[in-house]
Every structure is written in structure tokens, then in C-alpha cells.
Amino acid sequence: MALYVQKFGGTSVGSVERIKAVAEKVKRFRDEGHQVVVVVSAMSGETNRLIDLASQINDEPTPREMDMLVSTGEQVTSSLLAMALHKLDVAATSYTGGQVGIQTDSAYTRARIQRIETDDIQADLDDGQVVVVAGFQGVDDEGNITTLGRGGSDTTGVALAAALKADECQIYTDVDGVYTTDPRVCSKAQRLSSITVEEMLELASLGSKVLQIRAVEFAGKYNVPLRVLSSFEDGPGTLIVAEEEEASMEEPLISGIAFTSSEAKLTLLNTPDVPGVASKILGPIADANIEIDMIVQNVAPAGDYTDFTFTVAKSDFKQTRSILQDQVIPALGGGELRGDENIAKVSLVGVGMRSHAGVASKMFRVLADENINIRMVSTSEIKISVVIDEKQMELAVRALHSAFGLDKDSIQGE
């Protein structure tokens, strides 16, 4: 007998039929003798419906009232799923986040879980009940309803699994696992049977939106075995594990390739290399709440001029360019501005990189062989990212996927 926390997202509970299908799936686990806690999102479309109502009433609703409003979506699903389980003669009780003892801070719309009181859930489980929990929400110390931010139901699931010391937290989504890269771009992409938390974090932050980053961090921190599976078809999915538990004997060099064309690049050439130049460039941009991703700085050999390049979201490109032109260049006393919106970032991710030299040089060679020009490079311990021309992104992904042995027929043991 195992204890599973199972999280079903909005698409998985998007209709009466799908809620019934989730109940059938949960019942199969109960029939096998397992204990089950189910975390549900709002039915797909419901959260947007509520946000739309709010926006018709107040263009700047307070975060507290937004949480009061949108938290109802998950509550509705939780009660409907309990009813669907009852229909199958499965004992079940639904709870809001607050009822089930999920205590958060008071940072409305992006609250953080502080503690979970599991006594009541454990009593229900011991009593043979399936416990259905409205995801994405909790209450603060004063009993106000809070939400954990978009995708927060994943976090609810992992946090409950950690608090209950569950055997596995299963995240049911509309994909059947984590892939080596996006199958829509590379037809030879394949599902990974397992991946480490760190790799998953790099892939998630780079644009593979299977799981919310915070949930993965949480799983890593509390050592919760996390599995991504499909709601709609049976299969083993992808297990996300702490590195030391990685099952595969022969660890592949690279686990996956992430890519995005949602960024733009800005370069300041020939800026006087005064002390603190980087903060003088990035400070005004951060003040405007613009997030910066990659940063590269080259100092000229003579040491008195510097070239400074960084990327921002495409949607922030124009505003960032104005800030540089109007504030930063005058403040620095010189510099020449270049911008490029037609870029893509392609990243290799893999813990194997740590112990293998030569990943970067192999990556550059593969791209050179395809006549792909590298504009920018950034590395971390388990990741190498390059910025290239947006038009060459898919070509780069496919060439790297093949060269690093990720193509369907080249990995075994799946």
C-alpha cells in the first residue's frame, strides 16, 4: 500500500466527462489498496471567466479580492470530483486549501506555503477516504484566502506530498511526460523515463512548461518523488528525482534541449568601462520591472571600453531600448546601442555535462557545420545556452538533438 498525491490540472478536469474520468482513475488506485489525496485545479476556462468578470468591474482589483474570487474555481472542481467519486462508491471528502490546513503568508496572488497541518487529512485517509483538495490556495494567519499564483496547484500537490511523506506526487497533465525537446519541432524527440530535479528546473525555466518551477524546487528541497503523467492515456510518464537517485547506469550526457524565441537582444558598444558600469546599465531597467535573462560583458583589450549585451522578453524590447537611449547612455557619457528582436535561445541541459568536458565545443561544432552563427553564449554547471538567428532555431534544435544522441532510435532502455 502506497500513499499517492495526484494533481489534475484544468484541462484534465475541464468538463463533466473529464471529471468522471479522473474519478475512474482515482478509483483504480483505491481498488489496488493505495491511499490517495487528489489536488484539483479550476475547470479550464473558469479562472479566466472570473478574471474577466473582475476586469469589467475594476481594472485594478486588489489582490486580496482577486484571491477571494478566483479561489472559488478550485473549490467547485473539488466538490464535483468528490461527487463523481461517490457515484463510483468511493468514499471521498472535498476541502478548500484553508480547510485542509494549508497556511501561507499574506502575499495575495503569489502566496508561499508556510506550513500544512496534516492531522485531519491523515485521519480521513486512515478512515478510507479519498481526500480531494482545492489546489492553488491557502489561508493566511488571519484566515484570509490566498492563492499561490498561476500553476500553484502543482505546488499544492508537492507540498501536500512532502507534508504527508507520500510515496509519490503524480502530476497529471495533457502531455505524457517530459521530452528531450519539443516533439512539434523535432519529430525524433522522445519521452524521458527520468530526469533530475536540476535538469527539470533548467528545462522549465527555459520554456518547457510541463511543470511549475516552484513545484519542482519544492520537490527537490523536500525530496518528493515527482512523476509527470498524462490524464488521458495510461503510461509511466517521467519520474523527476534527486540526482543521487538517478536510476540510469549510463547517464546520458544531455537530457534535453530547450529553446525559445520569446527574447530580444540589446547591446551597448564602446561604453566607457567605469566601475559599476553593469549596475548603471541594468539598474534603471530593473527599476522598470523588466526582467533580464542572459548577460554577457566583454572588456576591450585596452581596458577602457566595454561591450555589454543582454536579453529581455520581446514584449519589453521597446521600453528597454528607450531606457538605454534616454537614461543610461547619457549617464554613462557614451555608448552605441544595437538591438535585435529576431533571435532565439537554444539550450542543452544535462547533469552529465558536469563530468564530461567538451560539450560546449561539440555544440559549437555542430552549429558551425550547419552554418549557424552564434551571437551570444552563456553557461551554467548543467546548461549551455546560445543565442542564434531566430530563423535557424528549429534547424539548430534538430541538429543538436541528433548529434547528442537524443533521437528516438539512439537511446535505449526507455
Next chain:
Amino acid sequence: MALYVQKFGGTSVGSVERIKAVAEKVKRFRDEGHQVVVVVSAMSGETNRLIDLASQINDEPTPREMDMLVSTGEQVTSSLLAMALHKLDVAATSYTGGQVGIQTDSAYTRARIQRIETDDIQADLDDGQVVVVAGFQGVDDEGNITTLGRGGSDTTGVALAAALKADECQIYTDVDGVYTTDPRVCSKAQRLSSITVEEMLELASLGSKVLQIRAVEFAGKYNVPLRVLSSFEDGPGTLIVAEEEEASMEEPLISGIAFTSSEAKLTLLNTPDVPGVASKILGPIADANIEIDMIVQNVAPAGDYTDFTFTVAKSDFKQTRSILQDQVIPALGGGELRGDENIAKVSLVGVGMRSHAGVASKMFRVLADENINIRMVSTSEIKISVVIDEKQMELAVRALHSAFGLDKDSIQGE
């Protein structure tokens, strides 16, 4: 400065525009320096939408899960109204029933309020906040969400007014007050400026659906001044007061005329008049959860046979007839069954009746003058009900309305 509890029903908050209009109305009270607690229902249609979702999943959902589900409707409205107040620069905070300290028993879908902890509300009011409360709901001692039954938002309003010792509980609806009778049937019907709790109870139970009966009882018990007003137009509405406070010097004999054609009549003729005959007749019907309204029993002069007549809802007529035919008559050892679905009940209500003889005889004379045959009579201290042919109902209402001086041009001081 007064403290008002204002309750707005589903139609009054049925759209974004109407929620904004409610916010404007609340703001006017705040601008005059009053403290305001607002109780809201679900937006019209929302509760039915949720019930429909449930019915697609489980034809017999548990009451606990139904309460978990439908209570979200009021929560949504409460947060939207708080946002609308914020938009008008009115400080406001929304709360669920549980958050605001409404403790109930655990009778899901028809819970009764046991106590209200008003400290937090009072603190908010003293802080200049409008307190917006999701009506119709509370929590039991274990923190489970409960609802107070259909129309329970009225009860929430009155209970909060009692607990807070409010100066007035204002129930905003889609009518502008309580009328002497239904204006759709009698064009000379007029709004009453005030009515006693007892009269209101008789009118409500007889089919004038302006207010939930429990709310009126509650108002009477805790001596809460209750006012029914229109959400959509300004006006004084109707004040519902304890009898001793009735303002009018010259109390009218009759306050209003209620009527309904939703009942059917059954008669057992020539039943042996054995001891306990009434319970032998009505017991099996009560066992089938059929509610009985009027009851009349005549004993034959010789004393050995009795005629027994009673009314039930038209929808229960066929089942009641079967029970009488198949169980009651055989058990009693005789009796002849008559049924009539084409009846109407017309009732005069008024506390003035107590001190004035002759109301009944005047009523019967008025009906006789219109050639209306009375089939059944039932009286209470402040009410006389007659059962007549359904086809003559409207004629009877208009004749009585005029004869008892209720027509528009015959009452002064409105």
C-alpha cells in the same frame, strides 16, 4: 450615524452593471456617514448553473458536497462587490460566511445559525470599512461549509443585523415593498408602508414570496426592524415591525390578501369515526414526506361516521390519492374518496382581525354576492382562508380587496 445591514438578492447582483449599481447605492449610505454591512446572494443563474453541473455528475450528491459547491456563488459576488466599491473609493472587504464568524449546525443544505462572532466585523466597521458578506452560508463546528437553504441570504442579513444590533436590516429585492395583494391580479393593490411580523409570516407562508419566512421569524424573535425595498428604484419600501411598534393609529382590519392555486383537495367521506382516525389517515401520508396544509373534519350528527378533508400540493395529489385508496381506506375499513385538483385558496390576513368580530361573516357575504361557493374554511388568530373553485380565484381576490377597503383610493397616509 446608523448601522445598516443591506441584503441584495440574485437579481439585484445579476450582472456586472447591477453589481456596480449596488456599489453606488451602498456608497450613498456611506457618504451620509452610516456604517454598512452588505450581504449578497449569488448572481442570478449561478446557483442553478452549479446545481446543473452537480446533477450531471451525481443524481444524488451528498448535502455536504452540495454546500461546498453552491457556496462559491455568493463568495464570487462578495468579492466582485468589494471590487466595485473600491472602484468608487469606498473601503470594503469581502468575507465568506465562515470567515465572518457565522457558526451553524451541521444540517447541510438547511443549516441553522447558532452564533455569530461579530468582533472582526465591528472592528472593520469602526475602521471605516464596508463589510461585504457572502450570504446563505456558514461553517459548522468542524469548519465544514454549510448553507442555510434557498433564500438563506435573507436569514444571513437578519441574523447579522440582530448580532450587530443594527438600526435596520434592509432587504433589497425586485419589488418595491409588500403589497396588499398581487398587483398582477388586482390592479388596485397597493404597497403597505408597514406590516407586522405576524402578518408578514402569514402572507409569506401563503405564497407572497417577498421574504424568506425564516428571516421574518428571526427578525420578530430578535426585534430587528426589517425593511423591504427595491434595488432598482428609490422609495421607502415596507417596514416590517413587531406588533407593538405598529405606527398606524387607525389600524386597518385587513393588511393583505394572499392566494394560491398550487394545492389540491382530498376528501374521505363516510369514514368510520374510530378513535385516532385523523392520525390513521394522515400518518401514511406524512410517512411519504407529503406536506399537508389545511385540514377540516366534520363528524356526522349520529357520531359514527366522519368526513375528513385536507389539501396537499398539486404535485403530491396523485401519490396522496393512491395512499388513501390502497392503504388508508382498507385500514379504516371503509370510506369514499373524492379529489379535486381545481381549487384555489384565498386568505385574508390582518392583526386587526383579533379585535374586530365579523371579518369571517363579511368575507363569506362578499363571496356569496359574487356567487362564489366556499368548499372549505380554516382560520387562525390573524387569518381566514377559504378554498374555492380555481376559476373564481381572481374574482374573489378583487372583490375582497375592494370590500375590505384595500383599494388604492381607499387607504390614506401611504
